[in-house]
Amino acid sequence: MALYLWILSAFNDLFIFRxxxxxxxxxxxxxxxxxxxxxxxxxxxxxxxxxxxFIDSHRRIFEIISGLSFTWIISSILAxxxxxxxxxxxxxxxxxxxxxxAAALLTLGGVIFCMAQxxxxxxxxxxxxxxxxxxxxxxxxxxxxxxxxxxxTRFHFERVMKLIRDAQPDIFILCGDIIDGxxxxxxxxxxxxxxxxxxxxxxxxxxxxxxxxxxxxxYDVENIIRQAGFNMMINERAETAGIVIIGLDxxxxxxxxxxxxxxxxxxxxxxxxxxxxxxxxxxxxxxNFDLQLSGHTHGxxxxxxxxxxxxSYRSTQGLSNKAGGLVYVSNGAGCNGTCxxxxxxxxxxVIDLVKE
Numbered sequence: 611m612a613l614y615l616w617i618l619s620a621f622n623d624l625f626i627f628r629x630x631x632x633x634x635x636x637x638x639x640x641x642x643x644x645x646x647x648x649x650x651x652x653x654x655x656x657x658x659x660x661x662x663x664f665i666d667s668h669r670r671i672f673e674i675i676s677g678l679s680f681t682w683i684i685s686s687i688l689a690x691x692x693x694x695x696x697x698x699x700x701x702x703x704x705x706x707x708x709x710x711x712a713a714a715l716l717t718l719g720g721v722i723f724c725m726a727q728x729x730x731x732x733x734x735x736x737x738x739x740x741x742x743x744x745x746x747x748x749x750x751x752x753x754x755x756x757x758x759x760x761x762x763t764r765f766h767f768e769r770v771m772k773l774i775r776d777a778q779p780d781i782f783i784l785c786g787d788i789i790d791g792x793x794x795x796x797x798x799x800x801x802x803x804x805x806x807x808x809x810x811x812x813x814x815x816x817x818x819x820x821x822x823x824x825x826x827x828x829y830d831v832e833n834i835i836r837q838a839g840f841n842m843m844i845n846e847r848a849e850t851a852g853i854v855i856i857g858l859d860x861x862x863x864x865x866x867x868x869x870x871x872x873x874x875x876x877x878x879x880x881x882x883x884x885x886x887x888x889x890x891x892x893x894x895x896x897x898n899f900d901l902q903l904s905g906h907t908h909g910x911x912x913x914x915x916x917x918x919x920x921x922s923y924r925s926t927q928g929l930s931n932k933a934g935g936l937v938y939v940s941n942g943a944g945c946n947g948t949c950x951x952x953x954x955x956x957x958x959x960v961i962d963l964v965k966e
Contacts, residue, residue, distance in 0.1 A: 754905030755942025759791025786819020786887030
């Protein structure tokens with residue numbers, strides 16, 4: 611995927627440079643744009659020519675560079691559409707300096723809008739009525755795809771934490787892709803997650819996402835999440851407040867996951883909650899669960915990519931009915947690659963199980 615984006619970015623940069631030249635833009639502006647585009651073009655390739663030891667010793671720097679390079683790639687795509695749009699509404703006549711300025715302002719506005727959408731996380735509330743709980747209400751708050759790493763900011767994290775604290779979870783769940791870089795840079799954030807985990811009345815549970823596995827060999831990610839107060843579930847079963855929780859791992863060898871090894875005969879009368887990072891259903895899911903919580907797709911992160919993600923995983927954003935149970939696929943609270951989104955708001959999800 612990164613290679614495709616790199617090639618697309620190179621095409622976009624060449625297209626924009628040609629448009630600037632056609633418009634007769636000042637030679638210094640054209641050359642500055644060309645040098646800037648070539649700089650990011652080379653930066654993306656740079657790690658291929660460096661030793662792994664050098665990259666590991668400067669990992670945080672490379673995480674930031676990676677995030678910024680993805681930001682440039684997305685910005686160049688927005689610029690391409692801005693230049694085409696300006697061309698379209700002016701009848702594809704000679705491209706002038708005024709048109710180039712209009713396209714540049716449209717691009718800047720698009721970048722600001724995408725960044726704002728990524729930073730302003732929203733709370734989504736879902737109410738599910740069930741006869742399988744022995745309390746009037748159990749509140750589940752689940753957080754997925756936070757992606758602590760790259761260009762993640764403290765401002766973004768504080769917004770997420772405030773929403774979770776205000777929700778006052780009975781059960782707090784991390785649904786994978788929480789860590790996306792060197793965890794040593796995020797000790798303060800992990801400590802705040804721990805406070806919420808320990809204050810959750812019926813416990814806190816977590817599963818790995820695919821990004822945890824990218825860093826599993828370099829850092830003891832699973833133990834770090836356990837130390838943050840979470841019951842780290844790697845194909846395991848737990849019970850709390852009369853709810854059966856089954857946490858399915860995202861390791862590639864477990865992609866074809868199963869539920870029945872973790873179910874007991876008496877579970878037929880209990881609420882069965884499945885935590886699984888990717889939204890694909892377990893092989894034997896038919897009528898064996900009540901609710902599955904997933905993430906991974908980010909809702910596509912950029913419209914209209916969500917439609918392709920939905921087709922890939924045969925699931926939709928939000929709540930849907932699958933195989934005799936409910937599946938909720940969250941847009942996630944963070945971003946992958948760059949802190950930008952387009953018409954897909956990040957979220958934390960509050961699910962109230964209400965006794966029927």
